Amino acid sequence: MRKRLLLASALGLAMSPALAQDVALYAAGSLKAALSEVAQDFSRSYDTPVATSFGPSGLMRERIEAGERAHVFASANMRHPRALERAGKGGPVALFARNRLCALAQPDVEVSAETLLDVMLKDDIRLGTSTPKADPSGDYAFELFDKSGHAEVLKAKALQLTGGLDSAAPPEGRNTYAWVLDSDQADLFLTYCTNAVLAKKEVPGLQIVQIPEALSVGADYGLIVLDGAPPEAWRLVLHILSPDGQSVLADYGFDAATLPKAE
Numbered sequence: 001m002r003k004r005l006l007l008a009s010a011l012g013l014a015m016s017p018a019l020a021q022d023v024a025l026y027a028a029g030s031l032k033a034a035l036s037e038v039a040q041d042f043s044r045s046y047d048t049p050v051a052t053s054f055g056p057s058g059l060m061r062e063r064i065e066a067g068e069r070a071h072v073f074a075s076a077n078m079r080h081p082r083a084l085e086r087a088g089k090g091g092p093v094a095l096f097a098r099n100r101l102c103a104l105a106q107p108d109v110e111v112s113a114e115t116l117l118d119v120m121l122k123d124d125i126r127l128g129t130s131t132p133k134a135d136p137s138g139d140y141a142f143e144l145f146d147k148s149g150h151a152e153v154l155k156a157k158a159l160q161l162t163g164g165l166d167s168a169a170p171p172e173g174r175n176t177y178a179w180v181l182d183s184d185q186a187d188l189f190l191t192y193c194t195n196a197v198l199a200k201k202e203v204p205g206l207q208i209v210q211i212p213e214a215l216s217v218g219a220d221y222g223l224i225v226l227d228g229a230p231p232e233a234w235r236l237v238l239h240i241l242s243p244d245g246q247s248v249l250a251d252y253g254f255d256a257a258t259l260p261k262a263e
Helices: 002-011 029-046 057-065 079-086 116-121 136-148 151-157 176-182 193-202 231-241 243-251
Strands: 023-028 050-055 072-075 094-105 127-130 159-162 188-192 207-210 218-225
Touching: 023 029, 023 057, 023 231, 029 050, 029 193, 029 231, 029 243, 050 057, 057 072, 057 079, 072 079, 072 231, 079 218, 094 136, 094 176, 094 193, 094 231, 094 243, 116 151, 127 136, 136 151, 136 188, 136 218, 159 176, 176 188, 176 193, 188 193, 193 207, 218 231, 231 243
Parallel strands: 023 050, 023 072, 127 159, 127 188
Antiparallel strands: 072 218, 094 188, 094 207, 094 218
């Protein structure tokens, strides 16, 4: 009941700009480009500053649990925000976008959707992933391995190059996945399709390989408003779920969960 009253308060809120509080948004690294634009649009529309912080969802959840100031948490899975909800730190959790995995390959790797599994299994192919548990992208990659029939082999050879607490950081301004391949740390990397598109824009020679249906893994993105958040945090969430916010997510390649179908 208390959460419903808060949401009703946010929907009917009529604040003067002078009273607006800033909103602290913690979000998955794969959302950085899209939600940065959404936050900027929101700030302009409602004269409310949004302080953004992006990183692997599991590590962001741990920072929230450790007491860092966050009002809204947008995760690359449903598990991390639900863990916060179960711990009594906020809620309810809402699905707001979907993503899926693609393979990002070096220009000289001979690979297609049909041959992807065989290529990943080759001894001379360095297979990169993100870090499971710390970053949902790594969890989704390992889920793909489980579906392949070669889970032990693929998990053993996977290089967990990103998303971990001790993962090397790319130079300022570089796309993480473009940098990983451009600096020759892997021959093939499993990441979100949205990340792959951004990486290819930076390094046009990279190949984006679609995952065959038998191995395909989808990603549900969830968000939560945390206890103690100002009413503006609910307004930000409503903006993310609105057609304007969902359209931005769709522009960056996400499957926008609440975007109305074109009439």
